[in-house]
Each structure stands twice: as structure tokens, then as C-alpha cells.
Amino acid sequence: MAVLSPSRVRGLSVVLTVILLFSSVSFALTPTNGEDLQPVPFDDTVGGSSGGGVDVRQAEEEGFVLPRTEVFFSNYRYVVGDYGIGETASKLTNPGTERQFGTPLAIYVSDFSTVKPTLSEEGFVVSENGQTVGWTTATNASFVVNSEARVPSGSTVLPFSNRADAKRFIQAHGGRIVEWDALGETVDDPLQSRLNRFHNEMAARHTWANKTVVESRAILERPRSIVVGDDAPNISAAIAAAQPNTTVYLPPGTYETDDLTVNKSITLAGAGNETVLRGNGNRSVVSLRTDRIAVRNLRIDGVGDVGSRRLEMQNGSGNWTTKVRLAYGYGDAGIILDGADSSVISDVSIETNASGIINRKSNQSVIDNVTVYGAATSDDGFMGATVIGARSVVQDSTFVDGRDGVYTHRADGSVIRRNQLEGGRYGIHEMYTSHTLVANNTARNVGGGVLVMTGPTDNLVIGNDVRGSGFGIDPAGSDSFYANNVLVNNGYGMRATGQQNAYLDNIAVSNDIGIRAGEIAPSNWFIRNDVVDNDKQVESELGPLRTWTHRGIGNYWGDLPLVDADDNGIYDRGYQPTGTVDGRLGEVSGAITLAQSPASALLRRVRDVVSGIRNSGVIDTAPRSDPFHPEQIANARANRTRGDAA
Amino acid sequence: MVDRDIVDDLFVVATRELRTVVKTPSLVALAGVFAVSIVGVAWAGTGGSGGFVPLTLDLLTFVEVLIPLLAFAFGYRSILNDRLTGELDMLRTFDVDRIAYVGGVYVGRAMALVGVVVASLFIAGVLVPVLTADQPTFLAQNRAADSILRFVRFVVFTGGFTLVALAVTLAVSAAARTLRTAFVFATVLTVAFVIGVDTALIAGLASGVVPQEGIALLFAASPNSAFRGLVLEIAVGVVSGTSVNAGSTPLNAFALLLWWLLGLGIAVWRVWSPVGWNDDGGT
Numbered sequence: 001m002a003v004l005s006p007s008r009v010r011g012l013s014v015v016l017t018v019i020l021l022f023s024s025v026s027f028a029l030t031p032t033n034g035e036d037l038q039p040v041p042f043d044d045t046v047g048g049s050s051g052g053g054v055d056v057r058q059a060e061e062e063g064f065v066l067p068r069t070e071v072f073f074s075n076y077r078y079v080v081g082d083y084g085i086g087e088t089a090s091k092l093t094n095p096g097t098e099r100q101f102g103t104p105l106a107i108y109v110s111d112f113s114t115v116k117p118t119l120s121e122e123g124f125v126v127s128e129n130g131q132t133v134g135w136t137t138a139t140n141a142s143f144v145v146n147s148e149a150r151v152p153s154g155s156t157v158l159p160f161s162n163r164a165d166a167k168r169f170i171q172a173h174g175g176r177i178v179e180w181d182a183l184g185e186t187v188d189d190p191l192q193s194r195l196n197r198f199h200n201e202m203a204a205r206h207t208w209a210n211k212t213v214v215e216s217r218a219i220l221e222r223p224r225s226i227v228v229g230d231d232a233p234n235i236s237a238a239i240a241a242a243q244p245n246t247t248v249y250l251p252p253g254t255y256e257t258d259d260l261t262v263n264k265s266i267t268l269a270g271a272g273n274e275t276v277l278r279g280n281g282n283r284s285v286v287s288l289r290t291d292r293i294a295v296r297n298l299r300i301d302g303v304g305d306v307g308s309r310r311l312e313m314q315n316g317s318g319n320w321t322t323k324v325r326l327a328y329g330y331g332d333a334g335i336i337l338d339g340a341d342s343s344v345i346s347d348v349s350i351e352t353n354a355s356g357i358i359n360r361k362s363n364q365s366v367i368d369n370v371t372v373y374g375a376a377t378s379d380d381g382f383m384g385a386t387v388i389g390a391r392s393v394v395q396d397s398t399f400v401d402g403r404d405g406v407y408t409h410r411a412d413g414s415v416i417r418r419n420q421l422e423g424g425r426y427g428i429h430e431m432y433t434s435h436t437l438v439a440n441n442t443a444r445n446v447g448g449g450v451l452v453m454t455g456p457t458d459n460l461v462i463g464n465d466v467r468g469s470g471f472g473i474d475p476a477g478s479d480s481f482y483a484n485n486v487l488v489n490n491g492y493g494m495r496a497t498g499q500q501n502a503y504l505d506n507i508a509v510s511n512d513i514g515i516r517a518g519e520i521a522p523s524n525w526f527i528r529n530d531v532v533d534n535d536k537q538v539e540s541e542l543g544p545l546r547t548w549t550h551r552g553i554g555n556y557w558g559d560l561p562l563v564d565a566d567d568n569g570i571y572d573r574g575y576q577p578t579g580t581v582d583g584r585l586g587e588v589s590g591a592i593t594l595a596q597s598p599a600s601a602l603l604r605r606v607r608d609v610v611s612g613i614r615n616s617g618v619i620d621t622a623p624r625s626d627p628f629h630p631e632q633i634a635n636a637r638a639n640r641t642r643g644d645a646a
Numbered sequence: 647m648v649d650r651d652i653v654d655d656l657f658v659v660a661t662r663e664l665r666t667v668v669k670t671p672s673l674v675a676l677a678g679v680f681a682v683s684i685v686g687v688a689w690a691g692t693g694g695s696g697g698f699v700p701l702t703l704d705l706l707t708f709v710e711v712l713i714p715l716l717a718f719a720f721g722y723r724s725i726l727n728d729r730l731t732g733e734l735d736m737l738r739t740f741d742v743d744r745i746a747y748v749g750g751v752y753v754g755r756a757m758a759l760v761g762v763v764v765a766s767l768f769i770a771g772v773l774v775p776v777l778t779a780d781q782p783t784f785l786a787q788n789r790a791a792d793s794i795l796r797f798v799r800f801v802v803f804t805g806g807f808t809l810v811a812l813a814v815t816l817a818v819s820a821a822a823r824t825l826r827t828a829f830v831f832a833t834v835l836t837v838a839f840v841i842g843v844d845t846a847l848i849a850g851l852a853s854g855v856v857p858q859e860g861i862a863l864l865f866a867a868s869p870n871s872a873f874r875g876l877v878l879e880i881a882v883g884v885v886s887g888t889s890v891n892a893g894s895t896p897l898n899a900f901a902l903l904l905w906w907l908l909g910l911g912i913a914v915w916r917v918w919s920p921v922g923w924n925d926d927g928g929t
């Protein structure tokens with residue numbers, strides 16, 4: 001052992017001592033603390049980078065100011081930005097926030113002492129000469145509440161670093177001053193107020209759709225004025241001869257047409273499947289070009305096979321939206337609605353290798369009880385129904401194969417309900433579309449059931465049933481509601497993503513992956529869901545550890561071998577569906593034994609601590625021992641077949 | 647001159663101890679198990695792939711339990727073996743100072759032990775940037791949320807705690823006259839440190855014997871609690887999400903120092919009988 005000579009050992013001991021002493025320098029250096037934290041550009045915050053909701057878009061367009069906050073949490077790697085002072089204050093009083101993000105080390109709020117705020121006619125805050133609003137710490141600010149100042153979605157709170165400025169503002173616009181500590185208590189549970197709004201909105205959108213459909217029924221039943229064949233030699237002649245607000249009737253038979261255009265408010269009615277409108281296989285079959293046209297009770301085929309005129313129409317300039325509109329809105333279709341407000345397509349069956357129906361800017365139009373048979377493969381086909389730039393209703397219809405069943409592009413406020421989607425790429429595909437209601441649709445054997453993209457806001461996706469598909473529901477955007485959906489036997493049931501979305505009462509059964517968690521900021525609510533029998537319950541991609549529990553309400557993850565000693569329906573310990581050990585509980589032999597090991601118990605104990613900077617994953621601190629929706633689970637288990645295509 | 651001799655002798659003994667450690671397969675194996683455990687916790691837990699603070703919190707309990715055990719294994723036979731084999735008597739014929747001897751044993755064993763502990767923690771720390779998933783670069787980072795400084799502080803505290811645990815074990819080894827006594831003593835102390843003192847304190851609190859104002863003081867009395875308090879207060883700090891009040895930092899630091907001095911003091915005092923003092927003559 002010549003290696004270990006006394007002199008070398010002495011040297012080694014010096015080295016070790018120096019290492020420890022050098023490491024002790026860490027005591028002299030101060031890690032960054034709350035006082036060192038300065039506001040960052042709002043676009044770089046989580047929340048600020050997402051573009052925000054409706055208020056934000058309106059504020060940008062009209063040039064008024066929204067009060068904002070930036071919060072640095074002890075347990076969160078990024079800076080959390082938010083619009084609305086009251087909302088932030090309320091969030092900070094919620095115990096769940098502290099569990100997820102830790103304590104706020106620094107809170108910055110917009111400082112209206114840095115500008116001269118005036119109010120627009122609507123009560124929106126405008127800064128003089130468009131000056132940028134600065135920041136101040138929340139504890140430093142005086143908050144003006146109950147003044148005349150508003151944001152589009154309601155009242156607002158304005159912070160001033162200088163109390164005199166706040167008083168001056170109150171003299172001009174009313175209100176009173178509240179300090180930061182008292183502010184949070186004045187605001188409600190953010191989830192509860194959202195849920196109330198969602199439920200009201202759901203009812204309102206159904207009501208709007210009902211009303212729109214009822215109005216459309218009136219134009220379906222117009223008096224018959226012309227019978228094609230008897231009163232006129234062909235359809236074009238019949239339309240030319242027909243009085244507005246009457247019906248042109250097409251008796252059973254096949255009618256060859258060539259780019260038929262309807263530019264009169266009439267009803268085109270057939271005798272059912274025996275009445276066939278047949279295009280020449282080139283371009284669209286029927287185009288509706290004025291308001292209040294109805295097409296009912298007939299069959300259409302012979303549609304051209306160009307789904308998208310992307311290439312021919314894109315040589316011109318224009319932004320991406322224009323390109324999509326041109327590319328997707330000007331392909332061949334069975335029926336085109338072009339500025340045909342309050343029109344209706346009902347009891348129509350379409351066979352197409354391109355699109356079924358394209359609605360371009362035809363507001364309050366209705367697609368009701370329509371069946372579209374698309375191309376056998378999604379590459380060959382195109383959209384069943386495309387809605388572009390119009391608020392309209394698509395209901396009780398069936399879309400088979402082709403590419404997407406229903407495709408929307410800036411179709412804000414549309415209602416898509418009770419449709420059946422079979423085969424094809426996506427069942428319902430929403431782009432740039434907010435304020436919609438997607439309800440009670442069923443999808444089978446599609447690439448994906450409902451796909452929402454491009455960061456919209458305020459969408460309600462409720463009561464849909466997707467089975468045997470690539471995925472069930474893949475959301476995006478913010479402030480939306482995904483509830484009561486049934487997702488069985490898909491590649492993955494649902495993705496939980498976006499900001500401030502509520503995922504409630506969904507059922508994910510027997511999917512390869514039950515839920516995929518993919519948000520960077522854990523600002524969504526995921527509770528009261530039943531996630532059972534999935535090969536992998538939850539897969540998490542980006543972001544920190546998320547807590548899927550709100551005020552003591554969690555989810556049901558199946559019959560776990562855990563203890564509920566007090567019999568309150570909640571297992572006594574938290575459950576981590578993404579966990580190495582927890583994720584295999586009840587499935588892999590020995591997992592429960594491993595879960596009881598001191599090592600697992602120790603790691604579990606510290607898991608909730610600083611969860612915001614832990615590795616990606618999901619934890620439910622109040623896992624339910626009984627399902628929320630036992631009947632629906634039983635039903636899902638009984639009917640879990642993959643479907644025909646598999 | 648005398649000091650030079652003591653230091654030289656100390657490192658001769660330390661070298662001998664290091665050789666013993668390296669040549670004892672069970673100790674090498676134990677060190678390996680320890681390293682694997684620490685790295686395993688970093689790998690398996692959600693902390694190692696999250697950041698330095700979560701990793702510190704994940705490791706804290708493991709370290710607190712494993713280090714007294716490891717120190718026990720590394721130390722309880724050290725002096726006693728020399729006594730039982732007669733080597734101690736032989737060494738004394740070379741007129742070795744008791745401080746040089748005990749110090750040498752301590753330094754030699756401590757180098758091996760602290761080396762293993764610090765190296766294991768270092769590997770665990772290196773895993774953090776390796777395991778951490780890609781982070782979006784378009785977002786501003788909150789610099790206060792996590793810091794390597796906090797983990798380094800934890801490593802330093804752990805090194806110190808290791809030295810204290812070894813000092814106490816050495817005292818047992820020096821005081822005991824048979825292997826059985828040493829084993830029993832060391833076991834009792836380890837159990838007391840890991841769970842005994844805290845359990846007694848909890849029981850005392852529950853029964854009202856211990857006033858709650860005395861917690862900080864009494865916790866400091868247990869090396870484990872003092873170490874834990876220091877880590878939570880100084881290393882993890884406010885990042886843990888709640889305002890930290892993990893006992894009195896000076897009290898905890900002082901208590902650890904006291905345990906260290908007590909351990910080494912007892913070892914030096916008890917290593918050979920006071921007759922030895924007289925033999926050494928006029929120091």
C-alpha cells in the first residue's frame with residue numbers, strides 16, 4: 001500500500017478540508033431572495049406568454065389597459081403573470097395555490113401612479129399618451145375597488161403606489177381604497193365562479209342553438225311553387241321561375257347539374273334518398289349565395305375531388321388566416337353556403353371525395369340531420385362540414401370517413417352538438433374558434449375525437465363520447481370547460497392542457513394512456529374525473545408536478561389497494577398516478593409491497609414539498625375510493641370494443 | 647517540536663486507519679451501498695430531476711438515518727480492535743501521544759467516511775442538471791425558486807454531521823472494553839439519535855412533561871435534530887414554501903459542535919487508563 005503514505009494522506013486530508021471549506025463559501029453567498037426579484041417582461045411570464053383571454057384581445061385592439069400582476073413563488077421555476085388584480089389576490093388566498101407554487105416571494109402589480117389613468121366611455125382604463133404602466137409591489141400599493149373602472153368581463157381593481165393618486169382617482173371615478181391583505185378576501189373561489197359562468201353559458205348556447213334551429217324549421221316548410229319536371233325543365237329554370245319564400249320540389253330521380261347556384265331565398269326539397277342531385281365530378285354541386293335558403297330531403301353526389309385549392313389560390317399575398325380561408329374554404333363541396341345567413345341544410349345525404357358542406361360567413365345557418373360520406377382515406381378526402389367565419393349550428397348529423405368531420409375556423413360561438421363521427425382524421429377540429437359549445441357528439445374510430453387548437457378561449461366541450469380512436473379530446477387555449485366526456489379505448493383519453501381550464505366529471509376508461517398532462521403552468525382544475533383501467537393512467541410531458549385536487553376534491557383512479565380508515569370516501573394518503581410505484585398499484589404484483597417500503601414512504605412524504613420545482617408529474621392529494629360516475633364506468637367497461645375498423 | 651511529533655504521528659496512524667478501511671471488504675461494500683442508495687434516491691424520487699432544493703429534501707431523511715449507521719460501522723471497532731489485539735499496547739511503547747493516536751484514528755476514518763458521503767452527494771447533485779427535463783427557454787426564470795448554493799450548504803452540513811457521528815462512535819469504541827459492549831453502546835446511541843430522542847420529545851410534549859417553549863433547546867440536544875434543523879433553516883430556507891422556523895440555528899450549530907468535542911474528548915480521555923497519563927510524564 002505504498003499509495004497511502006503518511007505524506008500523501010496528509011495531502012489528501014488537506015484536499016478534503018479545502019473542499020469542505022470552499023463549499024462553506026456557500027454560506028457567505030446569498031441565494032436570490034424576494035427583495036432581489038424584479039419584474040420581468042410580461043410576455044416572458046407564464047400566463048403572459050399565452051396571450052390571455054377575450055379581454056386581452058379587445059384591450060389590444062382598442063388600446064385600453066388591463067391591470068396585471070407578476071408573482072414570483074418560492075416553489076415555481078417561472079414567473080406567473082396574470083391579468084386582473086382581484087383574480088390573483090383570490091388565487092393567493094386559495095390553500096391549493098400555496099401547495100402547488102409555494103409562498104409568494106414577490107408580488108408585483110400594475111402601478112397606475114406611473115401613468116395618468118382616464119376612463120373611456122365604457123369605463124375602460126386608458127393611459128395618457130399610451131404610456132406604459134409600471135410596476136409596484138403589492139404590499140406597497142393602495143387598491144381602488146368598486147370604482148367606475150371596468151374591463152370587458154366585469155369590474156376591476158386598480159393599484160396605485162401613491163395613495164394620493166388613488167384618492168384623486170376615487171374623487172373622479174368613485175370607489176374606495178383597500179390594502180393588499182384585505183383584497184383577497186373580497187373575491188370568491190375562482191373555480192366556483194367559473195363553473196357558474198360555464199353552466200350559464202352552456203344553457204345560453206343551447207338556447208341560442210334551439211332558437212336558431214326553430215327559426216330554420218320555418219323556412220323548411222315553405223309552400224311548394226314549382227315542381228321540377230312538371231313546372232320547369234330543370235332545376236336552374238325552376239329556381240329562376242320560383243317566387244321567393246316558396247319551395248322548389250324535386251320528385252324522385254337523378255338530376256345532373258353543373259355548378260348549380262341558388263341566389264334566391266327559396267327551399268330546395270327532394271323526396272328523400274330517391275332524389276339525387278348529381279354534379280359532373282368537377283367543382284361543387286350546389287352553391288347557396290343569399291340569405292334564408294333551405295336544402296332538404298335529398299341526396300347529393302358527383303362532387304369534384306379538390307379538397308383544398310391551397311396551391312392555385314395562394315400565389316397572392318395575405319396573411320395565414322386568409323390562406324387557410326382560401327385553402328380550406330374554396331375546395332369542392334356538396335353544398336357551399338357563401339354569405340347565406342340563416343340558411344339550413346336538413347335531411348341531406350352527401351357522398352364526396354372532397355368536402356360535404358362548406359359554410360363561408362353564413363351566420364345563424366343550420367346543418368341538421370345531414371349525412372356525409374367522405375373518401376375512404378383522410379388523405380384523399382376533406383372536411384365533412386367546414387364552418388369559416390360564421391356562428392352557426394351543426395347538429396344531429398353523421399360524418400363518415402374523409403378527413404375531419406366538422407372543421408371550424410374563426411367560427412366563434414358556434415354550436416356543434418349530437419353529431420356522429422366515424423372514421424377519418426379528426427371528428428371535430430376547431431381552429432381559432434372561441435365561445436363554442438361542442439356537446440354530446442359521439443366519435444368512433446377517428447384519429448382523434450375533438451381537437452381544439454391555436455389558443456382559443458371560453459369553449460365548452462361537454463358530454464362527448466369518443467371510443468376506439470387515436471385520442472379522445474385534445475384541448476388548447478384558456479378559460480374553457482371540458483366536462484362529462486366519456487373516453488373509452490383510445491390511444492389517449494384526454495390531454496389536460498392550456499390555462500385556467502376546468503376538467504370536470506370526465507370518464508377515461510381502458511385507454512392506452514388515460515390522461516396526458518402537458519401544461520407548463522399548473523393553472524387548470526382537474527377534479528371529479530374517473531380515470532380507470534387505462535394501461536397508463538397519466539402521462540406527463542412538460543411542466544412541474546401538478547396537484548389535481550381542489551379544496552379537498554380529487555379524482556377516482558380505480559380501486560386502489562390503499563386505506564381509507566376514516567371511511568370518508570377518500571384514501572388516507574395522496575396518490576401519484578405518474579409515480580413509478582403508485583402508477584403500478586393494483587396492476588403489477590408486488591407494487592403495493594413496494595409502496596409500503598420505508599423508502600417509498602419517505603419519498604412520498606416529501607413529494608408534496610416544493611412540488612412546483614419537482615419533476616413533471618401529477619399528484620392527487622384526495623384520491624377517491626369510490627367512482628364519481630359508477631354507472632357510466634360500468635357502461636364503458638361493457639362496451640369497450642374497439643369498433644369496426646380495428 | 648512536540649506538536650510536530652504529534653502531527654506526524656497522527657498522520658502515521660491515520661494512514662494506517664485508511665489502509666485498514668480500504669482493506670476491509672465489508673466497509674468498502676457498505677460505502678458502495680451508501681453511495682448507491684443516495685444516487686438511487688436522486689434517481690427514483692421526483693426531486694433529483696426537479697432541482698437542488700427538492701433533491702435536498704428528498705435526501706435529508708435518508709442521510710439522517712444512514713449516516714449514523716455508516717459512522718457506527720466505520721468507527722465502533724476502530725480503537726477497540728487495537729486494544730483487543732494488543733496493538734494499542736504496542737503502539738504505546740512508541741510513546742505515541744493519546745491525542746495523536748485518537749486524532750489519527752479519527753482523521754483516517756473520517757477521511758474515508760466523509761469522502762464517501764461527499765462523493766455520493768456530489769454524484770447525486772450532478773444528476774440534477776442531467777435528469778432535469780428540457781425547460782422552455784421563452785419563459786423568464788424565477789431565480790429565487792432553486793439554487794445550487796442551497797444544495798452545497800446541505801453537503802457541508804452533512805459532512806459536519808458525519809464528523810459528529812463518527813466522533814461519538816469513536817468515544818464508544820475508546821470507552822468500551824469488549825466488542826459486545828461497544829456494539830451495544832453504539833447501537834443504543836444510533837437508535838437514540840435516529841428515533842429515540844425525537845420520540846421521547848414527542849412523548850414528553852404529548853404528556854406535558856416537556857413545555858413547548860423548550861422544544862428548540864431539546865431538539866438541539868439530539869445531533870440528528872440539530873442537523874435537520876440546520877438544513878431546513880439554512881440550506882432549504884424559505885424555498886420550502888412555508889416560513890421556516892426550524893429551531894435556533896446558533897443553538898443547533900453549538901450543539902453539534904458540543905457533541906463533536908464531547909465525542910472526541912471522551913475518546914481521548916478513555917483511550918487508555920489514567921496510568922498512561924502518568925507514564926507520559928511531564929507534558
